[in-house]
Amino acid sequence: MMSLTKQVHVASVGRPAYSQTFPCEPSTAEIGRRLLRDVLSIWRLDRVADHALLIVTELIANAVRHTPSHKIRLMAELPSPTRLRVGVLDRAPTRLPAFRSADDDDESGRGLLLINAVADRWGYDLHSSGTGPWGKEVWAELRIEDGA
Template structure:
């Protein structure tokens, strides 16, 4: 029987990712939550599921409320060994997200504040080349426990 005297380094061939296109409507949030939970369960990252599912809900709700798009793409990736990213792509790159403070008696307007509080960082990337992007992705990242 052979034994190794030193550890063999793990060779990664890429990082996991999952995406799916959905109708851009509020009811998609429920499907999005389930998808995020399933993906994180498959990746053995259940500890992030509650926060990631809530982030997906808010990202989907914002796209449904603030864009005239007919469909969105929900993306769940692990861009590194220490981070999970949840993003929503819509085809309305001119409507960029902005943090705002909602009045106490307003029923909406707190989605990005919630995403900001739940995530380790969030942002928006434009997709396309040059001066005419065709879409934007609003995303939020969570660090895996113990990796900050």
């Protein structure tokens, strides 16, 4: 069983964050869920784990299914005392997330709809260098209670 191997330290500046790079393949979803569960436990945010784990599963599945990336980066951070942000960074800046319509018997096509249903907000950010975009982060945020 893989678990968090890097100790999380509380810093006097900045915000708590964790990230790790993984292969862009279906088995990464399970590893990502375990890692995120460990991070949420350390941050004492177990109460949002169900929604956060659903989000990370869908974000990883979308990267695997819709990008040619060989690696993805899973990120979790607390951008404010009341928000948890979970994201997946890939190297496909031209493959932007978009809602799809899925028939009742379709086995896929509902990932962003699920994220939209459980997250307070979601979106994507392009990452670029001097020569243009090299990747994107698709993210979702959950509201957490004060004092978390």
